[in-house]
Structures are given as structure tokens and as C-alpha cells.
Amino acid sequence: MKARQEGRKIEQTEREAWERREPRFLLTGLVKCGCCGGGFSTIGKDRFGCGNSRNKGTSVCPNRTGITRQDLEGRILTILSERLMDPELVKVFAAEYIAERNRLAATHTDDRAVKEKELVKVIKEQDTLVNALTAGLPPERIKAKMEQLDIRQKQLQKDLASTPATGSTIRIHAKMADTYHERIRSLIAGLTEPFRKSGAREAIRSLIGKIMATPVPTKGKRMSLDLTLHGDLAGILALSLNADRLSGHQKTSCEQEVDQSVGFLVAGACLASCFAMSKAIVPPCPAVAV
Ligand SMILES: [Zn+2]
Numbered sequence: 001m002k003a004r005q006e007g008r009k010i011e012q013t014e015r016e017a018w019e020r021r022e023p024r025f026l027l028t029g030l031v032k033c034g035c036c037g038g039g040f041s042t043i044g045k046d047r048f049g050c051g052n053s054r055n056k057g058t059s060v061c062p063n064r065t066g067i068t069r070q071d072l073e074g075r076i077l078t079i080l081s082e083r084l085m086d087p088e089l090v091k092v093f094a095a096e097y098i099a100e101r102n103r104l105a106a107t108h109t110d111d112r113a114v115k116e117k118e119l120v121k122v123i124k125e126q127d128t129l130v131n132a133l134t135a136g137l138p139p140e141r142i143k144a145k146m147e148q149l150d151i152r153q154k155q156l157q158k159d160l161a162s163t164p165a166t167g168s169t170i171r172i173h174a175k176m177a178d179t180y181h182e183r184i185r186s187l188i189a190g191l192t193e194p195f196r197k198s199g200a201r202e203a204i205r206s207l208i209g210k211i212m213a214t215p216v217p218t219k220g221k222r223m224s225l226d227l228t229l230h231g232d233l234a235g236i237l238a239l240s241l242n243a244d245r246l247s248g249h250q251k252t253s254c255e256q257e258v259d260q261s262v263g264f265l266v267a268g269a270c271l272a273s274c275f276a277m278s279k280a281i282v283p284p285c286p287a288v289a290v
Helices: 002-020 051-056 069-083 087-134 139-162 176-190 197-205 233-240 253-261 274-281
Strands: 031-033 040-044 047-050 208-217 223-231
Touching: 031 040, 031 051, 040 051, 047 051, 047 069, 069 176, 069 208, 069 223, 087 139, 176 197, 176 233
Parallel strands: 031 208
Antiparallel strands: 040 047, 208 223
């Protein structure tokens, strides 16, 4: 029994170490196949392709188009540095983000007002009961009601304490794009500096939700891969607003909700429903030969 527990412990430690390990390349694990949704993996020296297609065959996935690591990384870094923070896109992004944030903040404010009102009512009712007691009403007749009010009062106070009275402080400001550009340039430079490489890589990866790689016809016979970058909103915001996401900054529940609901970003460089758009533009995956 003990040996089994020990074994499990070792297994767990190994798995944790595996999960913590540094990714082999900058984009390892982030590229998905636009045809089958499976992961892209190494298919040769410095070359990536759809793992399902290579391992399970073209009946599972027809995408046989590969890409070199250099090409893949170069194109993604270009999108991140040159196209992600195009001023027009930032405007759209900021407007959408602020609208969503305000909507959520309004919901929270409404909720808070209702609870505050109820709390006043509960306290009043408690007073009434106490008055009834002092006027001579037998305690057993109001005991249950008193307990009920007490429980509700505690719950309301707890809820109110955990809902911030005012919105949190992140604002989209005019310098957002500048800050982003400055920091992304520094991170890309850091990729080639031995002592900064690991941190730069981690920071760049935190900007990327996933990259979809879909084959498209070229003028010649060969197909090439269309890359669609889906940005990670929280990571991009942290970089753009000069907040260090890795420093353990605790997000308010409102920020978390915004992150989840504004789930858009960046196809090459388009915003909003970019994935749907890229799906519409890109022709269906070819049932092509090897
Ligand atoms: Zn595939």
C-alpha cells in the first residue's frame, strides 16, 4: 500500500516537473491544425506539421503541409510586433473591452444595491423582534425567525464584503499601443540574449492563446500555411498596460469575467470574430495527396 502511494507520488512529481519544464521551442504546444484541431508537432529537424495527419493518416486529417520553425517563429513574431497593435485595431479593441467592462460593472452595481437594501430591511426586522421581546412576547415564539434573520444578515454582509464597491482600476489608455510596442521589441531582442532568453520566451508565449495553421493554395503546386494568431487577452493587456502578469497580480472578479467574455483577437491582424472570418476566407481543407 505504502509502496503504491510512494509510486504515485513519484509519478506525480515527475508529471509536475514535465509540466513545469521549459518548452523546447518558442511556439511549442501553441500551434493547432486548422483542419482537424489537433496539435502541430515536430515532423523533422526544425519542421512542424499536423501530428494527427502524420501519425494517424490523411483519412483522419488531410493537412500534410508543414512549416519550418524559422518561418513559423518569424511570421508569428512579425504579427506580434507589427500587426497586433495597429492603431485602428487598438481602437476597436479598447472600445469593445470598455463596453464589456461597463456592462459587467453595471451588473455588479445593481446586485450590490439590491443586497444593501435587503440588509437594511433585515436589520430593521431584527429591531422589531427585539422590541417585541422587550414588550413581553415569549422568546420561543420569535426564536426561529430571529435565527433566520441572523443567518441572512451574515450572508449579506459576507457577499457585500467580497463585491468591490467601485470598479477596478485598469483603464485602457492612449499609451497602451506604445507600451506594447516598446515591450514586445525588448522581448524579441531578449530571445537572442542567453540570460534573458527564458523570461522573454515565457512572456511572449503568454500573449498567445493559440495559433491556427490552415493550408491554402499558392500560385505554384504546393500549399502554404495560413497562420491565424489568437491572442491571449489577459497577457496582451498586462504587457500593454505595463502590469506584470507573472508577478501574481490578483485579478478582481470583474477583470476575470471581462477576460472570459471578450474572447476575441487577432487573425493575422483582424479583431473580433476573426476565427469565423478566417474560416470563411480560407477554402476548406484539401483532400490532397502526400
Ligand atoms: Zn490536422
